[in-house]
Every structure is written in C-alpha cells, then in structure tokens.
Amino acid sequence: MVHLTDYEKQMLDGQMGKFKQKAMQFIVRYAEVLGAEELCQISRATLFIGAQHYLDCYAEDTDYKKIFSEFYLCSDEIVELGEVSECCKTQTCAACCDLREYERTHLSREFHERNRKYLEATKEMGVKIVDSCTPYYVGWVPMMGEHFVTTESSNVVISNTIFGACGNSDGVEAAVCAAITGRIPKWGMHIKENRYATCVFTLDFEVETQMEWDLLGFTLGRLLPKHEVPVIVNGLKNAEINRMRQLCASLSVTSAAEICHIVGLTPEAQTLDMALGGKKPRHQIHVTEKDMEESLSILCDKGSSKVDFVSIGCPHISLDEIREIALYVKGKKLPEGVELQIWTDYATKEMAAVNGYTKLIEDTGAALLTGSCPIVMREDSHRHATAMVMFGAKQAFGIRHQTKVPVYYGEVFSCIDAAYNGRWEEG
Amino acid sequence: MNTFRLKARGAYPGIAEGPAVVCPDSIAGNSGALGDTDGVIYEKGNVNYGVCINDAILVVPCAKGSNGFSAHFKGAQIAGVKPAGWISTRMDARLGVAVASMGIPAVTDFADDEDPVVKIKTGDWIKIDGATGEVLITFKY
Known part of the structure; x- marks a missing residue:
C-alpha cells in the first residue's frame, strides 16, 4: 500500500x-x-x-x-x-x-x-x-x-x-x-541505498576519443549483469561532458543501467569505497580490447561501399562540436545524392547561425537539423538510403531495427569523410 | 503432465495464461525494436526476432534500452496486439510503467534461485496469478 x-x-x-x-x-x-x-x-x-x-x-x-x-x-x-x-x-x-x-x-x-x-x-x-x-x-x-x-x-x-x-x-x-x-x-x-555500485569494471586499455567512449558504453552495457549498478575504476582519458554523453547514451542501449559511477570523476564515486557504499561488489569484470572489438562488429558492417545517408548527432551535439565540424567541412562539397544530417537542438542551432557555423556546414550541402534523429523519425526518413553511416552507437544500433541496408559506424570525422567521399572505407 | 510452480511478487492483479516467449536479454525499448502496430519483435539479435508478442506470456529479466519501452507496447496494445501477461525476474522502471499502463497481469521479483528466464523455456504453457504471484509452468517437452 x-x-x-x-x-x-x-x-x-x-x-x-x-x-x-x-x-x-x-x-x-x-x-x-x-x-x-x-x-x-x-x-x-x-x-x-x-x-x-x-x-x-x-x-x-x-x-x-x-x-x-x-x-x-x-x-x-x-x-x-x-x-x-x-x-x-x-x-x-x-x-x-x-x-x-x-x-x-x-x-x-x-x-x-x-x-x-x-x-x-x-x-x-x-x-x-x-x-x-x-x-x-x-x-x-x-x-x-x-x-x-x-x-x-x-x-x-x-x-x-x-x-x-x-x-x-x-x-x-x-x-x-x-x-x-x-x-x-x-x-x-530516488533512494540512496539503491545508487551504490555493485559491479566493478576494470579496463585493460584506455579510451580517449569520443568514439572510444561511445563504444565503451555500449560494451559495458553488454557485459553488465542484469539489475546491477556499474562503477568504472580506470582507463578513461580526456573526460568531458560530450564524451560522457556518448558513454551514457550507449550504455543505456545495451542495458537497463540508470547510473554509471566513475571513480575520481563522478560525485558519488570520489573513491571506489564511496561508490560501493562500503560493501563488497557482487561482480568484478575486466573489460578487454576484444570486448570492444566485438561491440564494433555489432555496430559496423564489414567491408567498404558507396554510402548515401550519413547522420551525426546522437545524442544531439553541442555548439563546440558543431564548430569543429564546420571548420572541418569548410569549402567541401557533398557528392550528388549523398545526405549528411547533423543533429542538435534549436537553441544551439541559433547560436551556430550567429557564429557562422551553420552557413559553413550548409554551404557544403549538409543539413544542420534540430530536435529529432533518423531513429525517431522512423523509416519514412531513411527508406531511400542504400547504405548508411551513423554516429553514435545508439543510432548505429537502433537504426538496424528499421533497415536492412548496410550500416557503418566509426570516429565522428571518419563518418563525415564518408559523406564527402560518398564512400565508407573499412579500417 | 510435467508441471512446475514458482512464486514471487504479484505486481499487477489478474489471471492470465498463454505460451511463454522467453527473452533472456529482454526486448529493447528503442523505436522500431517492437512493431508499434503489429507487436512483432524486430530487434536485431533478439532470439525471438520476428515473433509476435500477442497473447504470449512475456518472460524477461527486466526491460532495457530506450525509456520509450512502455510506449511501444502500449501503442501495440491500442492497435489490438498485446501480451497476455508479464513475468520479469526483477521489476524496473521501464517495465513498471508498461505494466501499470497496459493493465496486464504481472509477476516479478523472483528469488535468486528461481530465475524465470532460466526455469521457463519458450513454448512452455504458463498460467500466472498477478494477485498472489503464483506461476504454473507446464513444460512443452
């Protein structure tokens, strides 16, 4: 009652x-x-x-x-x-x-x-x-x-x-x-007792790039035993909000995790003991590079091919990332028939316009879009695609429920290169 | 008849029976993983890919993936396709909303040595009492 x-x-x-x-x-x-x-x-x-x-x-x-x-x-x-x-x-x-x-x-x-x-x-x-x-x-x-x-x-x-x-x-x-x-x-x-970590992840490698953080979240979600609360003790380099965004998004694709402590980084995990609430963990898992490779094989189809649909911005990206992309694509031109969608929110797009980033991006034929993404728009938005490139893992995995065409996934700028080349190159 | 009983917490009252569809890795809540109007599992890699949830007793360890989990099941229910009942090893928020929203009998929070995902196989005939938490399993084989 x-x-x-x-x-x-x-x-x-x-x-x-x-x-x-x-x-x-x-x-x-x-x-x-x-x-x-x-x-x-x-x-x-x-x-x-x-x-x-x-x-x-x-x-x-x-x-x-x-x-x-x-x-x-x-x-x-x-x-x-x-x-x-x-x-x-x-x-x-x-x-x-x-x-x-x-x-x-x-x-x-x-x-x-x-x-x-x-x-x-x-x-x-x-x-x-x-x-x-x-x-x-x-x-x-x-x-x-x-x-x-x-x-x-x-x-x-x-x-x-x-x-x-x-x-x-x-x-x-x-x-x-x-x-x-x-x-x-x-x-x-909502109850403190339930927030303590019960599964300790130790990494046999380091993650640094945004894609590596993204892939790590996807991997941890696969390995996390059901109903457990994870804590990561090592291996995370260049921590910042955009990388955390990717890790948290992909973790919640492959698991039901609602929190992910990181020792020394997140507020309830200044120490491992603090994260665990003084209790012994129920699970201790060593994550290997092989685990990461298995995740990559789930997210990125094998081979190289022409591509005509590329989406960046899952979850929606920040102004800093839009700036980086704008400067990277400046002066390029998308091939005929290739779409590059970059997803953010309305406020950030307005700031991107004020700063001139939107024009740099859209002059190349790409689209800076707001509020949604291909997965949420569903099949009508991408049914015409013959091969896709998606970032991040949430999009690259989720779109597979909606399409049978090849889906590729990689570092953000590899995905962007694929758009301007009209082709995904393996490796 | 080879039968077996489990007892856990009744989460939503009512009696339901039907064939078990066991999803040891649950069903993703992400858009497209469950057909919004046909109730078919389209999640890539799901052991029950292509299976329709209609009139089944869904057996899962928990929910997973998008917080849209409940909404996709609810949409399918309004379209006329719904499971007869839920069995979940443990309750979580995503699944809890689906159970409360759809108003379908559910049993959850099993003892560690009575995990229904392990004890029940797809195709077993299941009868649940969502008030008492009783589960009667009639093995298919």
Whole structure:
C-alpha cells in the first residue's frame, strides 16, 4: 500500500480537478507495481511527446484529448486537458521531426502538421517546446539530490551520474503523469541505498576519443549483469561532458543501467569505497580490447561501399562540436545524392547561425537539423538510403531495427569523410 | 503432465495464461525494436526476432534500452496486439510503467534461485496469478 500525504490524497480524490486526479491515479498504480511505499516530489521533467510513432495506432483525425486521456493518463474517460505542475519545470524531449525542415528529411507536410498540432496542445499545458535529448546543454540541469523524470534514457544516466540528481528510466506515461502531479514513486534511483555500485569494471586499455567512449558504453552495457549498478575504476582519458554523453547514451542501449559511477570523476564515486557504499561488489569484470572489438562488429558492417545517408548527432551535439565540424567541412562539397544530417537542438542551432557555423556546414550541402534523429523519425526518413553511416552507437544500433541496408559506424570525422567521399572505407 | 510452480511478487492483479516467449536479454525499448502496430519483435539479435508478442506470456529479466519501452507496447496494445501477461525476474522502471499502463497481469521479483528466464523455456504453457504471484509452468517437452 502506498502511503500518500494529505496533498496527494486530495489530488487523488479529485479535489484538484479530473486532469490531475487521473494522472495521480496512474502514479499510484505505477507505485504499486514497483512496490514503492511513498511518492517523492519532482521538479524537472522532459517528455517524449508530439506525433511520436508509438501513436501510429490512432487514426490521423483522432481528437488529441482522446489520445492524451487514453495513452498518457491511461483513462477510458476523456478528460479536459489541464496544466502540468507549477513545481515541475517541464519541456519536450526529442521530437518526431524537425519543426521546420520536414521536407529535407523526407517527411510529409501532413505528418509535420500533426506534430505541430499536438505540440501546440502540449504548450497550452505549460510544457516548453525544446525538442532536445541533451537538455543539459540548454539549461535543464538538475542539482545533486534533485528528483526528476526524463524520457531520454541517456539523460537518466547523465543526470544521475554527473549531476548526482535522482531519477529512474520511467516511461512516457509515467513521465507525463509525474509532470502533471509533481510526484513520482520514491523507488530505485530516488533512494540512496539503491545508487551504490555493485559491479566493478576494470579496463585493460584506455579510451580517449569520443568514439572510444561511445563504444565503451555500449560494451559495458553488454557485459553488465542484469539489475546491477556499474562503477568504472580506470582507463578513461580526456573526460568531458560530450564524451560522457556518448558513454551514457550507449550504455543505456545495451542495458537497463540508470547510473554509471566513475571513480575520481563522478560525485558519488570520489573513491571506489564511496561508490560501493562500503560493501563488497557482487561482480568484478575486466573489460578487454576484444570486448570492444566485438561491440564494433555489432555496430559496423564489414567491408567498404558507396554510402548515401550519413547522420551525426546522437545524442544531439553541442555548439563546440558543431564548430569543429564546420571548420572541418569548410569549402567541401557533398557528392550528388549523398545526405549528411547533423543533429542538435534549436537553441544551439541559433547560436551556430550567429557564429557562422551553420552557413559553413550548409554551404557544403549538409543539413544542420534540430530536435529529432533518423531513429525517431522512423523509416519514412531513411527508406531511400542504400547504405548508411551513423554516429553514435545508439543510432548505429537502433537504426538496424528499421533497415536492412548496410550500416557503418566509426570516429565522428571518419563518418563525415564518408559523406564527402560518398564512400565508407573499412579500417 | 510435467508441471512446475514458482512464486514471487504479484505486481499487477489478474489471471492470465498463454505460451511463454522467453527473452533472456529482454526486448529493447528503442523505436522500431517492437512493431508499434503489429507487436512483432524486430530487434536485431533478439532470439525471438520476428515473433509476435500477442497473447504470449512475456518472460524477461527486466526491460532495457530506450525509456520509450512502455510506449511501444502500449501503442501495440491500442492497435489490438498485446501480451497476455508479464513475468520479469526483477521489476524496473521501464517495465513498471508498461505494466501499470497496459493493465496486464504481472509477476516479478523472483528469488535468486528461481530465475524465470532460466526455469521457463519458450513454448512452455504458463498460467500466472498477478494477485498472489503464483506461476504454473507446464513444460512443452
């Protein structure tokens, strides 16, 4: 039985309106499924909503109130849409398309309009349209101990690991209801005892480049025993937020990890003993270069071939990286028929334009796009491709569920070279 | 009839039965890994690639991958395709949302020596009671 405060009981009883009542009913049901004893207050949320493809089950002319009530509030009764909690700063997560450049990404005007319509309704609820899977670049930064919800799996790991904030990999329905009620079950990562490491990873090698960090996350996720909390004790060079972003994103592709301590680097792991909470680890795993090679073989098809679809920016990249790419591609020209998509968020693209980076990139024929990615846009955006190059591992792995064409993966600038050469060269 | 019982925590009440689909490495929550309207597993490398989840008892160690895990199962449910029940070695947030959202019987949090992913094989006939946490397995072979 979940213990509720008087305030929470009032919301559940409907004293704050049906919208919040339905959302609270779901949060309580979710808490019972988890076995949580109480709820905690959240102050930040990101929501994976809009005309996302998981809503393909609805006819295009379905009333959004019905969709919202049934899908997010899990209510048979259609309710009037209200507002998210005043206590919870809420914004959208990655979107199903760029808000402006739908034609350039091969999506229909109808789909684009449907997304705009859903997002307009979302805005009325007090949700800010940000459309970013890296919200920490544009000010969504939870403090240590702050409770949050986010529908972006990499952001769960980043926010727990780097910021020391507290959140689980709650699904979309729970995140929406949490934003409305300002409450989430106090369970999992919201409780300090569950955050201690139980699996120690020791590396037989060093990782330095962004791709190596990315590949390491993918590898650790493969090796991590189920239900365990990882800590890395050595081997990470040139630590910085963009590399951590890649590690956290790919870790959450191959595992259910929600935090990844790094001794001496992350706040709850200043020492190994601190990360372990003074307990003995249940697992100690040595990671070898062979493990990394196996991961690479999963992510990158063998051989060399012509390519015509290249995507960079999974998760969405920072202004610093856009600058590097802009200077690297300056003066080049993409071959006819080859697409190079570079994905970031709206605020960062605006800064890229002010700094002249967007022009340098787009003068070559490449596209600096916002808010989405090929995986989330789904097959319509890449069905025409005959061979793809993807960065990072989350994209290179995830796109394979949607396509049968060859997919290649490598260092960021090798991927970019492939676009301008119209060809991926093995090795 | 060769049967076997397991007992764990009932996570969502109701009785369900059907053939087991055992996914020892779970099912990815990423877009496209589960067909949003046909409920078919398209995750590359999944041992049940091409299998439809409809009316099955899904047996997983946990969820994994994108936080969109629940949304893809929910979308398939609204499209008319859903598992009959869930069995998970342990509960986690991704799966918890799916269970709560879909309202399908679920049993979870098994003892270490009663891991259902090990004890149950794909094709075994499973009956679960999501209120009591009881699982009855009728072995296929």
